[in-house]
Amino acid sequence: MQTSSGGARPVVVxxxxxxxxxxxxxxxxxxxxxxxxxDRQNHHLFQPLLYQVATAGLxxxxxxxxxxxxxxxxxxxxxSMAEVVRVEPERRTVILADGELAYDFLIVALGATxxxxxxxxxxxxxxxxxTLRDALEIRRRVLMxxxxxxxxxxxxxxxxxxxxxxxxxxxxxxxxxxALAELTRVTVAEDFRNFGPxxxxxxxxxxxxxxxxxxxxxxxxxxxxxxxRLGVEVRLSSPLRDVDAxxxxxxxxxxxxxxxxxxxxxxASPVVASLGAPVDRQGRAAVQPDxxxxxxxxxxxxxxxxxxxxxxxxxxxxxxAAIQAxxxxxxxxxxxxxxxxxxxxxxxxxxxxxxxxRSAAVGTVFGRQFTGFPAWFLWMTVHLMTxxxxxxxxxxxxxxIRAYFTYRRSARIVISAEGDSRSRRATERAG
Amino acid sequence: MQTSSGGARPVVVxxxxxxxxxxxxxxxxxxxxxxxxxDRQNHHLFQPLLYQVATAGLxxxxxxxxxxxxxxxxxxxxxSMAEVVRVEPERRTVILADGELAYDFLIVALGATxxxxxxxxxxxxxxxxxTLRDALEIRRRVLMxxxxxxxxxxxxxxxxxxxxxxxxxxxxxxxxxxALAELTRVTVAEDFRNFGPxxxxxxxxxxxxxxxxxxxxxxxxxxxxxxxRLGVEVRLSSPLRDVDAxxxxxxxxxxxxxxxxxxxxxxASPVVASLGAPVDRQGRAAVQPDxxxxxxxxxxxxxxxxxxxxxxxxxxxxxxAAIQAxxxxxxxxxxxxxxxxxxxxxxxxxxxxxxxxRSAAVGTVFGRQFTGFPAWFLWMTVHLMTxxxxxxxxxxxxxxIRAYFTYRRSARIVISAEGDSRSRRATERAG
Numbered sequence: 001m002q003t004s005s006g007g008a009r010p011v012v013v014x015x016x017x018x019x020x021x022x023x024x025x026x027x028x029x030x031x032x033x034x035x036x037x038x039d040r041q042n043h044h045l046f047q048p049l050l051y052q053v054a055t056a057g058l059x060x061x062x063x064x065x066x067x068x069x070x071x072x073x074x075x076x077x078x079x080s081m082a083e084v085v086r087v088e089p090e091r092r093t094v095i096l097a098d099g100e101l102a103y104d105f106l107i108v109a110l111g112a113t114x115x116x117x118x119x120x121x122x123x124x125x126x127x128x129x130x131t132l133r134d135a136l137e138i139r140r141r142v143l144m145x146x147x148x149x150x151x152x153x154x155x156x157x158x159x160x161x162x163x164x165x166x167x168x169x170x171x172x173x174x175x176x177x178x179a180l181a182e183l184t185r186v187t188v189a190e191d192f193r194n195f196g197p198x199x200x201x202x203x204x205x206x207x208x209x210x211x212x213x214x215x216x217x218x219x220x221x222x223x224x225x226x227x228x229r230l231g232v233e234v235r236l237s238s239p240l241r242d243v244d245a246x247x248x249x250x251x252x253x254x255x256x257x258x259x260x261x262x263x264x265x266x267x268a269s270p271v272v273a274s275l276g277a278p279v280d281r282q283g284r285a286a287v288q289p290d291x292x293x294x295x296x297x298x299x300x301x302x303x304x305x306x307x308x309x310x311x312x313x314x315x316x317x318x319x320x321a322a323i324q325a326x327x328x329x330x331x332x333x334x335x336x337x338x339x340x341x342x343x344x345x346x347x348x349x350x351x352x353x354x355x356x357x358r359s360a361a362v363g364t365v366f367g368r369q370f371t372g373f374p375a376w377f378l379w380m381t382v383h384l385m386t387x388x389x390x391x392x393x394x395x396x397x398x399x400x401i402r403a404y405f406t407y408r409r410s411a412r413i414v415i416s417a418e419g420d421s422r423s424r425r426a427t428e429r430a431g
Numbered sequence: 432m433q434t435s436s437g438g439a440r441p442v443v444v445x446x447x448x449x450x451x452x453x454x455x456x457x458x459x460x461x462x463x464x465x466x467x468x469x470d471r472q473n474h475h476l477f478q479p480l481l482y483q484v485a486t487a488g489l490x491x492x493x494x495x496x497x498x499x500x501x502x503x504x505x506x507x508x509x510x511s512m513a514e515v516v517r518v519e520p521e522r523r524t525v526i527l528a529d530g531e532l533a534y535d536f537l538i539v540a541l542g543a544t545x546x547x548x549x550x551x552x553x554x555x556x557x558x559x560x561x562t563l564r565d566a567l568e569i570r571r572r573v574l575m576x577x578x579x580x581x582x583x584x585x586x587x588x589x590x591x592x593x594x595x596x597x598x599x600x601x602x603x604x605x606x607x608x609x610a611l612a613e614l615t616r617v618t619v620a621e622d623f624r625n626f627g628p629x630x631x632x633x634x635x636x637x638x639x640x641x642x643x644x645x646x647x648x649x650x651x652x653x654x655x656x657x658x659x660r661l662g663v664e665v666r667l668s669s670p671l672r673d674v675d676a677x678x679x680x681x682x683x684x685x686x687x688x689x690x691x692x693x694x695x696x697x698x699a700s701p702v703v704a705s706l707g708a709p710v711d712r713q714g715r716a717a718v719q720p721d722x723x724x725x726x727x728x729x730x731x732x733x734x735x736x737x738x739x740x741x742x743x744x745x746x747x748x749x750x751x752a753a754i755q756a757x758x759x760x761x762x763x764x765x766x767x768x769x770x771x772x773x774x775x776x777x778x779x780x781x782x783x784x785x786x787x788x789r790s791a792a793v794g795t796v797f798g799r800q801f802t803g804f805p806a807w808f809l810w811m812t813v814h815l816m817t818x819x820x821x822x823x824x825x826x827x828x829x830x831x832i833r834a835y836f837t838y839r840r841s842a843r844i845v846i847s848a849e850g851d852s853r854s855r856r857a858t859e860r861a862g
Binding site for chain 1: 472473474490491492493495497499500503509510511512513529530563564567574575578581582621622623624829842843844845846
């Protein structure tokens with residue numbers, strides 16, 4: 001085989017060090033290939049717990065691990081911290097912000113980012129939750145809103161500081177709303193002198209007529225009851241019309257609120273568009289059953305960057321599906337090298353769980369339905385087991401046990417009272 | 432007594448929630464006063480371990496605790512998150528960025544910040560270490576320098592990325608240099624493919640003719656030997672002449688280095704100048720033996736904001752001295768209210784320890800000298816015992832045990848590859 005590097009071993013470039021990319025890299029450890037994993041961050045992120053960083057339950061390093069550390073024993077793998085600009089599939093080359101990389105095989109696992117459905121001006125007012133930086137910015141806004149409320153003598157304006165709106169009632173929105181309710185109505189409120197637990201409001205705003213569309217209706221209803229018990233106001237059939245510095249407009253109603261979080265829409269990385277594959281409305285590439293792109297069999301797409309339809313319907317954008325897809329892509333490369341035919345991707349759905357709060361969750365595991373404490377306990381066990389490193393597991397377990405018994409949240413720390421530079425730049429632009 | 436609030440209870444305003452301010456607030460718990468503690472951050476910071484956050488050994492919330500949480504059971508205390516602009520002692524009023532506060536008694540415990548001896552343009556190139564934001568910025572620069580080195584084909588330029596200069600060999604500089612040596616020469620280096628442990632250099636640059644001026648010369652010499660065993664190059668009698676983007680100039684020598692950290696000079700908060708007290712070269716207020724200001728007996732100054740000369744000479748700027756001063760100020764207020772005469776501040780020096788690395792430290796405790804493992808073990812015990820909350824103690828202990836046996840550092844996480852907004856703004860200004 002003629003390799004891109006001119007050397008003896010084919011080069012596999014993997015874009016993205018999330019669940020799919022990391023799994024693909026690890027599965028190639030025993031193969032006669034050179035693996036280059038490219039990510040713009042230095043860390044793999046355990047995204048299912050990102051909402052806990054945003055709501056001050058965990059600290060940033062608790063749910064992140066350096067990608068280099070995770071791959072440092074794998075001698076055929078290199079890690080490159082770089083920003084991907086686009087792919088030129090005809091040249092088998094990835095264009096980086098400061099260079100380029102030739103490949104023989106490419107695995108695109110760049111994940112997704114928030115999408116505001118054409119309302120990009122909402123980004124400043126309603127930040128989404130995809131990176132550690134996003135999580136720390138949301139944490140800062142939530143904690144600083146309480147500080148502003150403490151200093152605000154006008155009751156109406158204080159009320160607006162204590163109203164938190166989460167847009168979108170998928171798993172992320174539900175988890176955020178539940179954790180925010182615990183944070184503001186239990187943990188934080190008793191530390192202030194000028195307002196109490198009942199002065200704060202959490203609204204979960206959803207355009208559809210129920211929450212958690214991916215779960216069966218009876219489980220979603222149970223989840224909604226658990227949310228309401230925590231004090232979350234759930235507004236169904238309420239698409240967001242507008243958001244500004246003072247509040248949100250939903251179907252015919254104006255809600256004064258100084259803190260809004262976006263959990264409504266995602267879109268694949270714009271790099272996906274350069275692959276020459278058809279993309280869906282969310283910018284995800286359509287892939288063949290073996291996860292490759294029709295026009296370029298040496299290019300695979302995995303995780304949230306791919307639109308995959310399995311035997312059981314569309315494959316959901318969850319961590320287990322991403323891991324399985326990364327594994328399939330790596331195995332198909334190994335099969336190519338061994339002269340064997342490729343195998344199609346088969347998604348094994350072990351179930352899904354959404355946590356709502358202390359002792360509260362809903363979901364299905366191997367086809368059985370769970371709610372309340374058993375669901376929450378399962379959720380906690382599964383997430384602890386799959387956290388990447390032992391240290392993280394122990395520290396996160398300590399934090400969870402402590403929070404369970406004391407309602408304390410250990411990471412109520414605002415690194416700096418100033419906002420992050422992105423939002424300030426956006427503010428300056430907005431005047 | 433006629434109180435500022437017009438109410439029955441005198442108001443004690445405390446500026447700063449560090450060691451001195453927090454201790455003063457707690458000591459006033461049983462008194463018939465209203466306490467208002469003002470800080471611009473929402474957290475108390477355990478500053479002696481800040482260098483561990485900068486060198487990726489600990490995460491930010493491990494060494495910080497919300498001030499509100501620490502005082503939430505003290506019913507006579509309020510916390511206000513605000514920026515202090517100046518004090519108007521004639522009006523007994525503190526001017527905040529967005530309001531003002533009247534007081535009957537004032538305790539100024541605003542601490543210190545870095546001083547560049549008139550070279551403020553060095554701030555961008557050689558950040559200091561006083562806040563969590565500073566620590567995360569230094570961590571980002573150190574970790575990103577390794578990433579840049581991995582991608583740099585030119586050996587000379589790679590060498591500059593792998594050269595780290597610490598300016599100032601007081602306790603902070605020594606601890607930083609030792610931790611940086613472990614981080615870059617042991618923990619990190621094995622994760623990279625294009626350089627090894629011996630390619631990186633740590634320089635500790637000091638203007639005086641020895642390190643750790645506060646310790647006896649024989650202990651300082653032992654400390655220097657331990658640093659050199661870790662691979663730190665110590666340059667004595669080497670005042671910094673200049674620093675730019677490519678390196679530093681010290682007495683007749685040019686050292687190409689992309690990462691420089693400032694641990695050389697501190698100055699008291701500029702607010703201190705508004706108190707009407709004489710200030711020393713570092714901007715610290717001269718105080719009476721009872722820690723009050725001569726012209727305003729109702730104003731006390733504690734911690735790094737005060738220049739205190741005790742019976743044993745100048746009181747050092749260390750945490751135990753700050754705590755003791757905060758206690759004295761609070762007690763003297765209580766004595767005023769009880770109609771008793773004030774007592775002078777008496778500094779009890781239990782000793783001081785500087786850690787250098789794994790199993791390495793030097794210092795004196797109750798007059799006895801310690802070096803090596805015993806000193807390090809004492810240092811660890813003392814710091815763990817005084818960390819503010821139980822959760823922090825457990826988590827920090829786990830991290831230390833793990834680091835001791837594996838050399839891993841659990842917080843090797845760059846939150847965002849972009850620099851913090853301060854430095855970017857400075858860069859933009861600089862063109």
